Amino acid sequence: MRHRIYDSKYHFLTFFDDQTGAYLRTGILEDRKDTGVDPFMASFPHLIDVGIMGHCAHGKSGLCAKAGIGCYQSGRTVEAPNMALEDFAEIVRQCAGKVNQFALGGRGDPDMHEHFGEILALCREHHIVPNFTTSGFGLTEEHAALCARYCGAVAVSWYRSSYTLDAIQMLLAAGVRTNIHYVLGRNSIDEALDRLEHNTFPAGINAVVFLLHKPVGQGSRENVLDPDDPRLARFFALLDHNTLPYKLGLDSCTIPGVVNHCANLELAALDTCEGARFSCYISADLVMLPCSFDQERRYGVSLRDHSIQEAWDSPQFDAFRAPLRAACPTCPQREVCMGGCPLKPEIVLCRRSQRTT
Numbered sequence: 001m002r003h004r005i006y007d008s009k010y011h012f013l014t015f016f017d018d019q020t021g022a023y024l025r026t027g028i029l030e031d032r033k034d035t036g037v038d039p040f041m042a043s044f045p046h047l048i049d050v051g052i053m054g055h056c057a058h059g060k061s062g063l064c065a066k067a068g069i070g071c072y073q074s075g076r077t078v079e080a081p082n083m084a085l086e087d088f089a090e091i092v093r094q095c096a097g098k099v100n101q102f103a104l105g106g107r108g109d110p111d112m113h114e115h116f117g118e119i120l121a122l123c124r125e126h127h128i129v130p131n132f133t134t135s136g137f138g139l140t141e142e143h144a145a146l147c148a149r150y151c152g153a154v155a156v157s158w159y160r161s162s163y164t165l166d167a168i169q170m171l172l173a174a175g176v177r178t179n180i181h182y183v184l185g186r187n188s189i190d191e192a193l194d195r196l197e198h199n200t201f202p203a204g205i206n207a208v209v210f211l212l213h214k215p216v217g218q219g220s221r222e223n224v225l226d227p228d229d230p231r232l233a234r235f236f237a238l239l240d241h242n243t244l245p246y247k248l249g250l251d252s253c254t255i256p257g258v259v260n261h262c263a264n265l266e267l268a269a270l271d272t273c274e275g276a277r278f279s280c281y282i283s284a285d286l287v288m289l290p291c292s293f294d295q296e297r298r299y300g301v302s303l304r305d306h307s308i309q310e311a312w313d314s315p316q317f318d319a320f321r322a323p324l325r326a327a328c329p330t331c332p333q334r335e336v337c338m339g340g341c342p343l344k345p346e347i348v349l350c351r352r353s354q355r356t357t
């Protein structure tokens with residue numbers, strides 16, 4: 001099914017295909033003509049990261065740390081209840097007809113939620129495509145069958161373990177569009193280069209999506225990639241000329257690096273940080289944030305007291321948008337990059353003199 005939404009506040013159209021995940025956004029329209037100017041934001045989020053998990057079933061065992069990944073949600077130390085099914089249903093009710101996709105997440109694997117199947121079904125009943133990322137540690141064939149029935153895509157975090165490979169195979173066998181999510185940091189970029197150069201990610205996957213390491217939660221500052229790291233040039237060259245049998249993707253947090261290293265990629269098809277512009281995060285205890293990496297909740301709005309629309313229109317969300325609107329005014333790539341991450345300037349892969357963030 002194709003969704004077509006006209007944003008009457010900011011005057012642009014979006015199209016979303018819930019079978020393929022294809023998403024198209026026009027420029028700002030005037031007299032039904034595309035002006036070629038991209039809208040800065042939407043009047044309601046198009047994608048919401050819904051943190052249904054309040055705690056991690058595998059946190060105590062230190063699954064992330066053993067895999068060399070610092071959980072940004074501090075799943076090893078923080079225990080909180082998962083999102084209640086009725087709270088999730090209320091989010092769905094407010095989003096129906098406006099939001100295309102939910103990225104289910106939070107502090108743990110969404111497939112471990114006690115109402116996992118009902119949550120997926122609720123999304124589809126309201127024409128919202130659910131996607132999620134899992135470590136794969138507890139994934140069963142029953143979960144994989146639910147994913148095949150309801151999900152757009154499922155990502156398995158690259159934890160370099162037998163359960164990683166087993167989960168990928170289980171999902172592929174069930175016919176699920178399966179991606180790998182790979183956290184890219186100083187400690188993992190060598191392996192990424194080696195696997196891309198020698199094509200050693202598992203066969204049959206749809207894409208490898210690289211997520212830039214951030215110093216949040218248990219993610220360390222030492223592991224943040226330096227913009228001058230010479231390995232980045234090799235990494236972006238591989239992305240710029242992908243000859244692999246699967247797609248390569250990046251989170252929007254990596255866009256400054258793309259802007260500075262890639263000449264071949266179509267920048268018009270990429271978007272920089274979408275936090276509070278086209279996406280947001282809702283935690284298991286119903287606090288809405290521009291981005292899940294705002295773990296200090298500097299920009300949080302409680303959905304116990306406010307609707308999603310009110311949170312989206314709040315002064316907190318506007319304060320988050322302010323640097324994206326104003327950063328790096330003299331940079332020729334300003335419109336594409338907007339200065340990068342408003343939360344953690346130290347992750348921005350840019351050394352240009354025009355940078356103001």
Ligand code: SF4
Pocket residue numbers: 214252253273274275291292293340341342343344
């Ligand atoms: S706020 Fe930072 S971490 Fe969050 S999506 Fe934007 S760039 Fe990424």
Ligand code: SF4
Pocket residue numbers: 256259260327328331332333334337338339340348350351352353354355356357
């Ligand atoms: S100067 Fe600013 S807008 Fe330009 S590429 Fe660097 S971070 Fe992005």
